[in-house]
Amino acid sequence: MPSERDEQDQIIAEAEKYLGETPRIVVLGKTGAGKSSLINALLGRQVNRVGHSEPTTQAEQEEAWTMGERQLRILDVPGFGEANKHQDRLDFIFRQVPLCHIGLLVVGAPDRAWEYERQFVQAVREADALFPLLVVGNRIDMFNPVRDWKPASLNLTQPSTPKEQAICQWGQALAKTLGLTPDQLLLTSAGECFEDSEGRFGLAALAYAIVNKLPAAVQNAAARALQVDVDKRDLADKLIWGASVTAAAIALTPIPLADCIPLAALQIGLIVKIADIYGKVLTKQTACHLLSPVAASFAGRMALASLLDFFPGLGTLAGGLIGAGIAGPMTYAIGKTYLEFFASNNFTPSVEEVRELLKENYQKAREKRQQMEQEARSNRNAKRNKKAP
Ligand SMILES: Nc1nc2c(ncn2[C@@H]2O[C@H](COP(=O)(O)OP(=O)(O)OP(=O)(O)O)[C@@H](O)[C@H]2O)c(=O)[nH]1
């Protein structure tokens, strides 16, 4: 029999996996497109070498941007399209794509030879139609007249100057060739060099688009690193929903109460992430303690009677099994409950406070049960279909 301590360690280790995820961005494109320059401009510091006349980034460089406990990883892949290395680079990129949360394909203006890019976008779509890919049309200051570069007054929504029109026409042609939706293409200038902060354009919009295309679980860390404001409640709600659907998915095959460690870990991870959105770094131990009245029951340490007290709906279950219909709403109620406390700056709610709000939220959560189960099933089917040859 594992001891309570073992069980708690196991829950924390599982939560660690869920929490340990760092946003990972892969940046790729032909040599000279401005990948390294864009990364430097986005992070506001020089992390990658920038070249002038020959391919500069020679080996894949992974840059971890750390702020306190939070991290963002950006992988700068050497330019593809160099004839003798093209296939090797593509092979490398395709090994990275499943490990990354988002890809940025940088195209340097005014280049119009987009065959490599077209093939690449198509190949990514075939490999994983849901992989978020943004295309960045960079170096837009280079359109004629080159000297006429006033990024502060550039209007690409209603282009009127010859330069604005040239930029927009190029962007439209690029989007058409690569088959992009309007939200997939961003037009930027990383500036002539790192010091050229006044020459930059579109970096804030790019950072915003990156954050919004990332999965909710890593959005907050990326938003911090890229200095993007997020709607806290909206992001927390997305996280809660995602975790509830995951919980429903875990429990699609009913699991014995005593065997619910992944579920508890997911919920601890959720609590830590919601606290993080509200600017509080909770250790997993603290989250575990906060959740102990609830989490402990999943690990079999609390009598079923007190679990029933928390989640009245459980009473209808035979044999002490947790199914998708309970696991989803439970997770939802837990998330919503702690969201309310954290949003009002209460990071140490009492057991009584938790009890009261949890019951209330669990009633509301049960109304969403079918939707959760449905989404869990369709996610499972989508995954199965993806795995099928
Ligand atoms: N005018 C202008 N120059 C840029 C811009 N972005 C990058 N550059 C310049 O273009 C050149 C190539 O930029 P890099 O950032 O090294 O390009 P890269 O895509 O990383 O190239 P590789 O490492 O060789 O794959 C450098 O001289 C940059 O200063 C831009 O938006 N405008």
Ligand SMILES: [Mg+2]
């Ligand atoms: Mg480079």
